[in-house]
Amino acid sequence: MWPQLYEWLALFIKWFHVICGIAWIGASFYFTWLDNSLETPPKWKKTKASKVTCGPYTVAAFMK
Numbered sequence: 001m002w003p004q005l006y007e008w009l010a011l012f013i014k015w016f017h018v019i020c021g022i023a024w025i026g027a028s029f030y031f032t033w034l035d036n037s038l039e040t041p042p043k044w045k046k047t048k049a050s051k052v053t054c055g056p057y058t059v060a061a062f063m064k
Helices: 002-037 043-048
Strands: 049-054 057-062
Touching: none
Parallel strands: none
Antiparallel strands: 049 057
């Protein structure tokens, strides 16, 4: 019984690894597309916002 259990476990692990790899590649393509589709904010948003930068990204907190 144990050899059969090990074979099923190995099969599950292999398929889990394949599915995770496909999801990883899909997420990479999605986030690359998302980064490339971002637009620069309009000028009025740049002047009213206090900026916090974190690497290549800028987070803007708008003041009233």
